[in-house]
Amino acid sequence: MSICVSDLSFSYGDARVLKDVNFSVGEGELMSVVGPNGVGKSTLFYCLLGIFDNYKGKISIKDIDIKNLGVQEMAKLIAYVPQSHFPSFNFSVFDMVLLGTSVQISSVSTPGKKQIQLAESAMDRLGISHLRERGYTKISGGERQLALIARALVQQTNVLILDEPTANLDFGNQIRVLEQIRSLTKEGYTIIQSTHNPEQAFMYSDRVLAMHRGRILADGSPSEIVTEELVHKLYGVDVKIKSLYRDKVRVCVPENLIKEEIQYTSFNIKSNYQEEVSA
Amino acid sequence: MQTSETGTISSNKNRVKPRRRIPYPVIIISLSIILVAVIMLSVFLGRFPITPIELLSILFSKIFPIDQFWTDQMEKILFNVRLPRIVLACLVGCCLSAAGATYQGIFQNPMAAPDILGATSGAAFGAALAILNRGNSTAITISAFVFSLLSVLLVYFVSQRARGNKLLGLILCGIIISSLFSASTSYLKLVADPSDQLPAITYWLMGSLSGTTWDTVSMAIIPMALGLVVLYLLRWRINVLTLGDQEARTMGINATQLRLIMIVSATLVTAASVSVSGMIGWVGLVIPHLARMLVGNNYKYLMPATMLFGAIFLLIVDNISRNLLQTEIPIGILTAFIGAPFFVYLITKRSEVY
Numbered sequence: 001m002s003i004c005v006s007d008l009s010f011s012y013g014d015a016r017v018l019k020d021v022n023f024s025v026g027e028g029e030l031m032s033v034v035g036p037n038g039v040g041k042s043t044l045f046y047c048l049l050g051i052f053d054n055y056k057g058k059i060s061i062k063d064i065d066i067k068n069l070g071v072q073e074m075a076k077l078i079a080y081v082p083q084s085h086f087p088s089f090n091f092s093v094f095d096m097v098l099l100g101t102s103v104q105i106s107s108v109s110t111p112g113k114k115q116i117q118l119a120e121s122a123m124d125r126l127g128i129s130h131l132r133e134r135g136y137t138k139i140s141g142g143e144r145q146l147a148l149i150a151r152a153l154v155q156q157t158n159v160l161i162l163d164e165p166t167a168n169l170d171f172g173n174q175i176r177v178l179e180q181i182r183s184l185t186k187e188g189y190t191i192i193q194s195t196h197n198p199e200q201a202f203m204y205s206d207r208v209l210a211m212h213r214g215r216i217l218a219d220g221s222p223s224e225i226v227t228e229e230l231v232h233k234l235y236g237v238d239v240k241i242k243s244l245y246r247d248k249v250r251v252c253v254p255e256n257l258i259k260e261e262i263q264y265t266s267f268n269i270k271s272n273y274q275e276e277v278s279a
Numbered sequence: 280m281q282t283s284e285t286g287t288i289s290s291n292k293n294r295v296k297p298r299r300r301i302p303y304p305v306i307i308i309s310l311s312i313i314l315v316a317v318i319m320l321s322v323f324l325g326r327f328p329i330t331p332i333e334l335l336s337i338l339f340s341k342i343f344p345i346d347q348f349w350t351d352q353m354e355k356i357l358f359n360v361r362l363p364r365i366v367l368a369c370l371v372g373c374c375l376s377a378a379g380a381t382y383q384g385i386f387q388n389p390m391a392a393p394d395i396l397g398a399t400s401g402a403a404f405g406a407a408l409a410i411l412n413r414g415n416s417t418a419i420t421i422s423a424f425v426f427s428l429l430s431v432l433l434v435y436f437v438s439q440r441a442r443g444n445k446l447l448g449l450i451l452c453g454i455i456i457s458s459l460f461s462a463s464t465s466y467l468k469l470v471a472d473p474s475d476q477l478p479a480i481t482y483w484l485m486g487s488l489s490g491t492t493w494d495t496v497s498m499a500i501i502p503m504a505l506g507l508v509v510l511y512l513l514r515w516r517i518n519v520l521t522l523g524d525q526e527a528r529t530m531g532i533n534a535t536q537l538r539l540i541m542i543v544s545a546t547l548v549t550a551a552s553v554s555v556s557g558m559i560g561w562v563g564l565v566i567p568h569l570a571r572m573l574v575g576n577n578y579k580y581l582m583p584a585t586m587l588f589g590a591i592f593l594l595i596v597d598n599i600s601r602n603l604l605q606t607e608i609p610i611g612i613l614t615a616f617i618g619a620p621f622f623v624y625l626i627t628k629r630s631e632v633y
Contacts, residue, residue: 049529075531082526088387089521089576102519103531108512110579133300155530 001063002027002159002190003048008057010043017043018055019214025192025207030185032201033194034225035211036235041194044211045161048192050074061159075103079152081162084144084169086137093131093139093147097123100154115154122150126180142173146180153184160184162193166200178204202226202250210234226250303580306573310587314369317594321365324602327356364491365594367499371488371556372566372593373586374503374548377510379563380570380585381545384517384578385538386446393549393563396453396542400460401430402553407467407480416490419483420498420554427550430456435542446524486557486611488597499555506548507586509540514582517541521576559593559611561618566592568625 001024008021017040025031033041046052048059050066059066061077069077079100091099100122101115111119123129126146131139136147145165152160165181166174182204185191195201201208201222208225210218212234218225228241231252238255322334329337333349337357340347375393382391393399405426409419434452441448464484471477516537519527524534553559570584593610596617600610 046525051525051528071528071533072531075529078529080526080529087522088389089384089571091518091576095518095575095577099519099522100530102516107516107537110515151530 001025002029002061003192004058004060004063005048006058008044008047008055008059010040010047010052010055017214018047021057021214021216023209023216023219025190027190028185028188029190029206030182030204031192031207031209032205032222033192033209033211034196034198034201034234035217037196039211040214041211042163045080045163045192045194048161049078049080072103075155075157077157078159078161079155079157081145081148081152081160081165083163083165083167084141084148090135090137092133093128093136093143094119094123094133096136096147097150097154100151103155118154118156119150122153123147125153126150140173141169142177145169145173145177149177149180149184158188159190160192162191164194164196166195166197174200198226198231198252199250203248223247226252300575301573303574307583307587310584310591314587314591314594317591317598318365318369321368321594321598322357322361324598325356325361327353329353329357329361359492363493363496364488364597367491367496367555368488368594368597369590370496370499370503371552371559372562372589372591374507374552374589375559375563375593376566376570376585376589377507377582378545378549378552380567380578380581381510381517381541382563383567385520385541386450387521387523388450389568390564392560393545393552394457394560395450396434396546397430397457397460398427398546398549399553399558399560400457400464402427402550403484403558404430404460404464404467406483406554406557407464407471410476410479410483411467411471413476417494417498420495423554424502424550426460427553428546430460431542431546431550482609483557484611485609486559486614487600487607487609488556489601489607491555495555499551502547502551506544506546506551509544510548511582511586513537513541514578517578517582518576557609557611559614561614561622562589562593565618565622565625568622572625 003025005024006022008018009016010018021044033044035041043052047055048061048066050069050071053067064077066074066077097119098111098115101111101118104115105111120129123132126149128143128146128150131143131147136144139147149160149162149165162181165177169177178200181191181193185206193205203222205222208218208220208222209216210225210230217233218230226241228239231237231239231241239252240255240258242251242253243249244251319331319334323329323331333353334357336345337349337354339345378393379391382393382395383389386395388395402423406419406423408426409422412418414422434449434456437456438445438449438452441452464480468477468480471480516532519530519532520534520538520541527534527537549563566589567581567585570581570588574580574584593614596613597610600608600613
């Protein structure tokens with residue numbers, strides 16, 4: 001198992017944010033965490049990353065208990081890809097990617113040839129080499145997201161955590177970023193990502209973890225989780241889910257929108273039938 | 280219909296073509312040459328003009344026997360008045376700019392300056408207190424230095440008790456403690472003897488490098504060198520801090536610890552500078568931004584460029600301060616007169632490297 005979480009609980013003061021969370025993620029698995037805002041997804045991630053270490057329970061990554069690991073050891077086990085952001089100071093994309101090598105070099109040195117090569121190959125891998133000298137804040141949100149993924153790859157860990165990688169991206173960029181994430185798992189990376197979109201969770205994951213009020217509501221394959229019942233439980237909205245292309249894709253549609261449509265369709269079928277009969 | 284040729288992620292339409300970038304080594308070498316040239320020029324300028332030939336002869340006479348054709352007074356002015364002042368101007372400019380650049384990075388705040396944590400107001404209070412107690416110039420310097428460190432220490436410990444965002448707490452405490460010390464300085468001015476103490480305090484507050492001796496330089500150079508070396512060596516790490524603590528942590532950097540080291544070093548150089556030069560504003564804010572325009576925000580390049588720029592800038596301003604009028608103009612006034620319009624130019628023009 002790449003990541004193993006058992007009986008994890010976390011509280012901010014009196015407020016319990018995570019309660020008895022248990023799950024494990026296998027090598028090369030792509031897991032999506034779904035659930036409404038404020039449900040504890042970020043808290044879970046911060047626990048996994050070692051940013052919050054006053055949790056109860058046990059987290060192990062690559063069979064190492066992370067409870068008492070130092071900042072550097074942590075960064076060698078697991079890398080984090082934040083949402084594409086605007087830092088206070090603009091760096092070139094290459095400099096931004098290169099920052100991922102911080103953990104490999106001593107504090108008084110600057111990146112050498114080896115680190116530069118790592119950064120270059122990570123940018124090649126994600127197809128952003130042409131952006132090398134562009135300003136990080138001057139490129140599109142999708143490009144920024146890919147640069148942050150490249151930065152995480154440079155960190156040379158096997159486990160990646162992505163915080164809503166498609167948030168604030170336009171449609172095309174969402175798909176391009178997700179395709180890249182998908183192909184990374186094929187190279188052996190274990191990836192946990194959070195998403196708000198059940199359709200994307202269905203299309204781009206091996207496993208889905210549904211979280212509700214700090215607990216795990218359901219954990220299973222996308223086809224088990226992305227159902228009308230569960231989406232209703234999670235987000236409190238009524239949806240119809242339609243399976244397409246031999247269940248490769250599932251579409252979530254708000255029920256209100258298609259209420260009449262359902263009646264209309266059934267009426268049509270009925271009338272056709274009657275016509276056939278009368279004919 | 281127009282589609283992207285490569286199918287890769289397309290960029291914003293408002294793509295501005297980046298300015299052609301001058302290679303970093305060229306910038307550093309030119310800045311070094313300019314610094315040397317300005318130092319030479321500063322030696323010649325002054326009430327007692329020294330010609331280049333005289334300068335070279337005096338310098339070489341220390342190594343080779345040259346018949347003395349210059350006056351002893353000239354040699355004394357060169358070695359005991361002009362050179363220490365030039366060295367100190369370079370050091371103070373370098374320190375204030377490096378501290379400004381550092382604070383901007385570690386507080387993720389482009390408007391940060393060396394006085395953000397109260398180092399300057401603390402020093403002002405310390406100096407005023409020493410003048411009020413009729414201390415000599417050494418006492419004034421030491422008192423300013425001690426109070427400068429004390430005020431930053433106070434800011435740091437008060438901010439540790441602040442709830443919520445620690446970074447914001449630190450900046451707010453800086454404002455609070457600064458204003459407390461400023462008020463205390465005002466009170467000291469009120470009770471000071473208006474015939475001699477008050478003008479002395481006022482003059483100190485305006486900042487000046489006049490009366491610099493080798494003693495002044497040797498007092499300031501140890502904390503300055505200590506701080507500058509740390510800031511220079513750890514410069515690349517500041518980049519990670521500009522992304523925020525949590526992100527830095529996930530990249531294997533202990534942000535809290537690194538920030539503390541940077542604060543201590545930047546405070547040390549700021550305190551040493553203001554305690555020997557008085558309040559010199561604007562340098563720590565404007566010079567880092569000037570350097571950012573040239574070499575970008577990567578601290579690997581930004582820090583050396585900022586240090587050189589700061590030294591050149593303050594040396595030039597000090598030359599104006601002592602040569603423009605018959606009486607010396609306090610350098611703090613000049614840096615504000617030059618810094619403010621220059622900053623307006625920077626924020627309106629704003630051509631970035633990337």
